[in-house]
Amino acid sequence: MIKFADRMNLLKGSAIRELLALANKPEILSFAGGMPAPELFPIDKIKAATEAVLNEQGEVALQYSSTNGFEHFRQQIADRMAQKLQIKTTADNILVTSGSQQGLDFSARVFVNPGDTIIIESPSYLGALNAFKACEPNFVAVPTDDNGMIMEELEKVLATDDKVKMIYVIPDFQNPSGRTWPMERREKFMEIVNKYEIPVIEDNPYGELRFEGEYLPALKSMDTKGLVVFLGTFSKIFAPGYRLGWVCADGEILKKYNFLAQAASLQPSTDAQLICSKFIDMFDLDEHVATIKANYAKRRDAMINTMEREFPPEAKFTHPNGGLFTWVELPDYIDTKVMADECLKQNVAYVPGEGFFPNGEQKNCLRLNYSKLNEEQIEKGMTILANVIKANLK
Amino acid sequence: MIKFADRMNLLKGSAIRELLALANKPEILSFAGGMPAPELFPIDKIKAATEAVLNEQGEVALQYSSTNGFEHFRQQIADRMAQKLQIKTTADNILVTSGSQQGLDFSARVFVNPGDTIIIESPSYLGALNAFKACEPNFVAVPTDDNGMIMEELEKVLATDDKVKMIYVIPDFQNPSGRTWPMERREKFMEIVNKYEIPVIEDNPYGELRFEGEYLPALKSMDTKGLVVFLGTFSKIFAPGYRLGWVCADGEILKKYNFLAQAASLQPSTDAQLICSKFIDMFDLDEHVATIKANYAKRRDAMINTMEREFPPEAKFTHPNGGLFTWVELPDYIDTKVMADECLKQNVAYVPGEGFFPNGEQKNCLRLNYSKLNEEQIEKGMTILANVIKANLK
Numbered sequence: 001m002i003k004f005a006d007r008m009n010l011l012k013g014s015a016i017r018e019l020l021a022l023a024n025k026p027e028i029l030s031f032a033g034g035m036p037a038p039e040l041f042p043i044d045k046i047k048a049a050t051e052a053v054l055n056e057q058g059e060v061a062l063q064y065s066s067t068n069g070f071e072h073f074r075q076q077i078a079d080r081m082a083q084k085l086q087i088k089t090t091a092d093n094i095l096v097t098s099g100s101q102q103g104l105d106f107s108a109r110v111f112v113n114p115g116d117t118i119i120i121e122s123p124s125y126l127g128a129l130n131a132f133k134a135c136e137p138n139f140v141a142v143p144t145d146d147n148g149m150i151m152e153e154l155e156k157v158l159a160t161d162d163k164v165k166m167i168y169v170i171p172d173f174q175n176p177s178g179r180t181w182p183m184e185r186r187e188k189f190m191e192i193v194n195k196y197e198i199p200v201i202e203d204n205p206y207g208e209l210r211f212e213g214e215y216l217p218a219l220k221s222m223d224t225k226g227l228v229v230f231l232g233t234f235s236k237i238f239a240p241g242y243r244l245g246w247v248c249a250d251g252e253i254l255k256k257y258n259f260l261a262q263a264a265s266l267q268p269s270t271d272a273q274l275i276c277s278k279f280i281d282m283f284d285l286d287e288h289v290a291t292i293k294a295n296y297a298k299r300r301d302a303m304i305n306t307m308e309r310e311f312p313p314e315a316k317f318t319h320p321n322g323g324l325f326t327w328v329e330l331p332d333y334i335d336t337k338v339m340a341d342e343c344l345k346q347n348v349a350y351v352p353g354e355g356f357f358p359n360g361e362q363k364n365c366l367r368l369n370y371s372k373l374n375e376e377q378i379e380k381g382m383t384i385l386a387n388v389i390k391a392n393l394k
Numbered sequence: 395m396i397k398f399a400d401r402m403n404l405l406k407g408s409a410i411r412e413l414l415a416l417a418n419k420p421e422i423l424s425f426a427g428g429m430p431a432p433e434l435f436p437i438d439k440i441k442a443a444t445e446a447v448l449n450e451q452g453e454v455a456l457q458y459s460s461t462n463g464f465e466h467f468r469q470q471i472a473d474r475m476a477q478k479l480q481i482k483t484t485a486d487n488i489l490v491t492s493g494s495q496q497g498l499d500f501s502a503r504v505f506v507n508p509g510d511t512i513i514i515e516s517p518s519y520l521g522a523l524n525a526f527k528a529c530e531p532n533f534v535a536v537p538t539d540d541n542g543m544i545m546e547e548l549e550k551v552l553a554t555d556d557k558v559k560m561i562y563v564i565p566d567f568q569n570p571s572g573r574t575w576p577m578e579r580r581e582k583f584m585e586i587v588n589k590y591e592i593p594v595i596e597d598n599p600y601g602e603l604r605f606e607g608e609y610l611p612a613l614k615s616m617d618t619k620g621l622v623v624f625l626g627t628f629s630k631i632f633a634p635g636y637r638l639g640w641v642c643a644d645g646e647i648l649k650k651y652n653f654l655a656q657a658a659s660l661q662p663s664t665d666a667q668l669i670c671s672k673f674i675d676m677f678d679l680d681e682h683v684a685t686i687k688a689n690y691a692k693r694r695d696a697m698i699n700t701m702e703r704e705f706p707p708e709a710k711f712t713h714p715n716g717g718l719f720t721w722v723e724l725p726d727y728i729d730t731k732v733m734a735d736e737c738l739k740q741n742v743a744y745v746p747g748e749g750f751f752p753n754g755e756q757k758n759c760l761r762l763n764y765s766k767l768n769e770e771q772i773e774k775g776m777t778i779l780a781n782v783i784k785a786n787l788k
Contacts, residue, residue, distance in 0.1 A: 002593055002621070003559060004650055005507050005529070011653040021460070038453035046456070047448045054441045059432035062440065062633035066415070098492050098637070101660040109528065113399050131657045134503065135399070165397060199396055227396070239456035241664030243492070256398055259405040263525045266495040269663055270635030 006114075010133040022344065029381035030349040031368040034175065034324050038372075040295060041239055042279075042288050049279040057274065065270040067262050069096025069246070073277040077232065077246050080285075084208055085218040087230065093248050095257050096268045100205060100233035100245030103257075104131040106264070107166065107201045107229060110256045112137050116165040119157055119198075121149050123327070123356035123365065125175040128168055128203065138163070139358035146318070148174065148181035151188045158196045166199050171219060173206040173323025176356050176367035180321060183216055190222045199253070200228045205236050206323035208289055211297035213321050226250035229257075234276055236324070237289050242272035296324070302375035303368065303382055310386035314393055317368075324371045327353070329364060334392050336366040342392075348384045400508075404527040416738065423775035424743040425762040428569065428718050432766075434689060435633055436673075436682050443672040451668065459664040461656050463490025463640070467671040471626070471640050474679075478602055479612040481624065487642050489651050490662045494599060494627035494639030497651075498525040500658070501560065501595045501623060504650045506531050510559040513551055513592075515543050517721070517750035517759065519569040522562055522597065532557070533752035540712070542568065542575035545582045552590045560593050565613060567600040567717025570750045570761035574715060577610055584616045593647070594622045599630050600717035602683055605691035607715050620644035623651075628670055630718070631683050636666035690718070696769035697762065697776055704780035708787055711762075718765045721747070723758060728786050730760040736786075742778045 022028075053061050068074065074091035081087040097103045104127065112118060114136035120129070122141035129139065140161060142153045148171060158164060169189075171181040181189070193200055202219045220230040226249075233245040247257050261267070279285065303326060307317050316329045330336065336352040343349065353365025370378060416422075447455050462468065468485035475481040491497045498521065506512060508530035514523070516535035523533070534555060536547045542565060552558060563583075565575040575583070587594055596613045614624040620643075627639040641651050655661070673679065697720060701711055710723045724730065730746040737743065747759025764772060 001591065002647065003505070005503060005505055005510075005559075007507075008504060008650050008653070011650075011657055013653060013656065033458070035458055038457050041453060041456045043448060043452040043456070046452075047445070050444055050448070051441070054437060054444070058437040058440075059435060062435045062437070062635040063432050064427070064429055064629075064634045098659045098663075102658065105658045109399065110402060111397070111399055113401075116399075127660070134654065134657050165399075197395065235458075239665075240458045241456040243659065243661070243663045253396065256402050256405075259402070259407060260528065262407065263405060263528050264496065264499045264658070265492045265637065266521070267493075267637070269492075269637045269666060271633075272663060272665065 007134050007136055010136060011130070022349070028344070028347050028349050029373060029377050031370070031373070031381060032349040032351050033372060034369055035372045036236060036240065036292070037295060040292055042283070045279060045283045046239070046275065049282055050275050052282065053271070053274045053278050061271045061274045063270060065267055067267045068258055069094065069268060070273050070277065073273050076277060076280050081232070081248060084215065085204070086221040087218050087248065088221070089248050093250065093254060095247045095254055095261060096273060097245045097247055097261065098265055098268050099235060099240070099243040100203065100231045101127060101131060102265070103231040103245050103247045104128045104203070105134070106247065106257050106260050108132040108135040108137065109260055110253070111166040111199055113165070115163065117161050117163045119154065119164055119167040120358065121169055121174065123176055123353060123362070124168065125170060125203065126355040129358050132168070141358060144177065144179070146179060147185050148179055149185070149189070151185065151192060154189070155192055158192065158198065164198055166201060167193065168201045168203065170203045172204055172216070173209065173320055176325050176353065177327040178318045178320030178323055178325045180216065186216065186219055186222065190219060193227055194225055197225065197227060201231060202228050203231045205233045208237050209293055209296060209324070210322035211293055211300065220248060226253065229253060237285065237292070238276055238279070242269065242276060244268065244272055244276055296371050298375060299370040299373070299378055302378040303370040306379045306382035307386070310383050312390050312393060315389055324369050326368050326370065328366050328368060330389060331393070332364050333394060335363045337363065339388060339392055343385060343388050346384050346388065348381045350385070401528050401530055404530060405524070416743070422738070422741050422743050423767060423771050425764070425767070425775060426743040426745050427766060428763055429766045430630060430634065430686070431689060434686055436677070439673060439677045440633070440669065443676055444669050446676065447665070447668045447672050455665045455668045457664060459661055461661045462652055463488065463662060464667050464671060467667050470671055470674050475626070475642060478609065479598070480615040481612050481642065482615070483642050487644065487648060489641045489648055489655060490667060491639045491641055491655065492659055492662050493629060493634070493637040494597065494625045495521060495525060496659070497625040497639050497641045498522045498597070499528070500641065500651050500654050502526040502529040502531065503654055504647070505560040505593055509557065511555050511557045513548065513558055513561040514752065515563055515568065517570055517747060518562065519564060519597065520749040523752050526562070535752060538571065538573070540573060541579050542573055543579070543583070545579065545586060548583070549586055552586065552592065558592055560595060561587065562595045562597065564597045566598055566610070567603065567714055570719055570747065571721040572712045572714030572717055572719045574610065580610065580613060580616065584613060587621055588619055591619065591621060595625060596622050597625045599627045602631050603687055603690060603718070604716040605687055605694065614642060620647065623647060631679065631686070632670055632673070636663065636670060638662065638666055638670055690765050692769055693764040693767070693772055696772040697764040700773045700776035701780070704777050706784050706787060709783055718763050720762050720764065722760050722762060724783060725787065726758050727788060729757045731757065733782060733786055737779060737782050740778050740782065742775045744779070
């Protein structure tokens with residue numbers, strides 16, 4: 001009889017991944033994934049960048065390379081963080097990862113022993129919870145309101161739980177809720193964190209995708225004690241297929257991530273780094289991001305407008321100013337997992353909310369993505385969803 | 395004060411990676427890495443395959459894709475395993491990974507709790523030991539002879555240690571020793587493993603690079619109980635920059651690897667899989683492997699011939715029939731770490747053997763790679779090394 005390690009008891013197939021497999025049929029209107037709009041990928045420019053890389057440095061692009069990533073690429077990342085998120089950092093503080101999912105996996109492995117506490121927002125990103133579970137943590141979910149994590153509740157946990165080893169947050173256009181923490185919430189958070197000196201994982205895959213309002217500084221930009229580990233990604237602003245993310249952290253912490261990266265996968269893709277880097281040198285990534293944002297904003301509007309028109313008043317939903325998701329809360333008696341099957345029969349898919357709560361505490365929520373489908377498809381799908389919701393009301 | 399998880403205490407920077415950084419200067423003749431010859435990369439064909447992928451299915455290539463990998467690619471891998479290694483398997487038994495290093499990391503995480511025993515060959519691959527250390531195991535190193543792991547010694551360990559959860563072996567052109575297990579050793583091994591029913595990680599990055607003699611069947615091909623997890627890679631037969639490896643395992647075991655893959659990095663690169671897959675469809679990978687083998691065989695000859703001519707009789711070395719490495723054993727009183735500094739001053743680099751023993755038990759060995767440098771460089775470098783060795787003799 002083969003015995004598996006204890007950590008494997010907690011790992012199950014991700015609900016999203018299984019659902020994505022189902023929702024992959026062409027006839028399904030899927031609000032389930034977190035996928036960029038494929039028709040907006042800058043394929044011609046990527047072709048040009050790829051050709052340039054293989055012509056100019058093919059032998060380098062195909063060979064092994066360093067664990068932390070190419071210096072020029074890390075410098076481009078550092079520059080972008082300064083420009084977009086007011087984070088002053090250097091190439092030396094960057095570790096390129098195989099997608100930011102790898103940064104999530106590394107985070108728990110660097111900080112968390114079995115039984116240690118990880119503080120998360122309630123709800124929080126399912127993929128992060130799944131990554132952290134491999135370290136057998138105890139999750140403490142801090143309640144949120146429309147402005148993100150409630151700081152009084154956070155402080156209560158920190159004051160009473162001495163096993164907290166890590167706080168995981170997504171302050172910008174959170175997955176799944178679409179909510180963004182306002183400035184004062186960020187300041188208060190850093191005040192608390194500085195008092196307790198607990199490492200913070202700031203996951204920021206959507207920060208650049210702001211449709212309106214002003215950019216807010218990242219937590220990392222206010223970090224005076226080297227407590228914040230910032231996770232970034234090219235998946236939403238460039239292309240997810242390359243699996244390029246990064247960790248930005250200070251001295252000793254980044255060193256630990258680097259050791260783990262050597263052990264876990266040696267290095268990120270050489271080729272992908274050079275292509276992305278060359279794209280940034282040859283073309284205007286900002287222009288591409290502006291195109292994405294303009295399109296996603298219209299799609300967000302199509303979704304919100306249809307919900308406002310078609311959803312019954314019992315269904316509450318968030319109004320994101322950026323990112324990829326909105327979050328719907330239905331009356332307590334509706335189990336959105338059961339309702340998902342009804343929707344799938346009508347060729348509409350979403351992600352049930354249960355997986356975004358570490359202990360499945362709420363069954364009446366669902367996450368909707370608006371980046372993948374066009375406005376017409378969104379309106380059609382949301383109208384079907386609205387009717388299913390209405391049919392489920394008591 | 396930030397606290398790190400216990401598992402991080404064991405992880406240090408890999409000696410190879412640090413040395414590679416030093417040995418990267420153009421004036422250094424480096425036998426240190428395990429890098430393919432860059433001038434043999436099929437760059438033009440890769441350009442054609444890449445162009446075809448971006449033209450024909452650009453939107454797919456840049457998007458998220460499944461955790462286990464594209465079915466057509468997994469089928470190509472399964473076909474190749476049948477053809478080259480006599481392993482009868484299906485696409486469903488393959489999980490594509492981000493390099494086979496990720497397969498090593500997953501292996502320990504799937505099977506090993508802190509304090510559990512991992513059996514390895516003595517010496518064994520430093521990168522594997524490093525990956526496994528993150529699971530805080532107890533290593534038991536089984537002695538080897540010129541035919542690989544000594545089976546009587548393996549059986550002694552299994553009979554007395556009830557905490558063995560995994561056996562890690564490289565039966566073909568082992569890293570670092572270059573040795574290959576003959577058929578009878580393989581049969582005896584499977585007999586023992588079947589008796590104790592312990593999972594085996596068969597790491598096979600070099601199996602296809604046989605210069606002479608007949609291919610021997612992989613352990614996985616003799617596996618009647620689903621105990622063997624086979625790790626393969628495109629790094630040595632195609633290009634390491636893409637980070638493409640795979641795990642081949644049976645039902646329940648592969649499922650666990652898949653769960654872990656979802657948590658650890660979601661999926662391997664979409665783009666890299668399609669390029670490699672297209673390359674195999676468009677061109678003859680066997681022909682490319684034949685070119686590599688012909689070149690590496692000449693380089694192996696240059697190395698062995700120079701060693702036979704220049705090395706003092708006190709230096710023993712292996713005679714590999716394939717793969718990338720030979721292994722040198724010097725008199726007990728020579729510390730090859732100290733000697734490495736002397737060599738570096740004369741612009742020659744190798745990897746000291748100490749890191750290939752989990753507890754650093756032997757300091758008088760070194761690993762030499764012959765795939766990266768040409769014959770002239772090899773002869774020059776080996777002559778310098780021979781002189782340094784002679785100067786270190788008592």
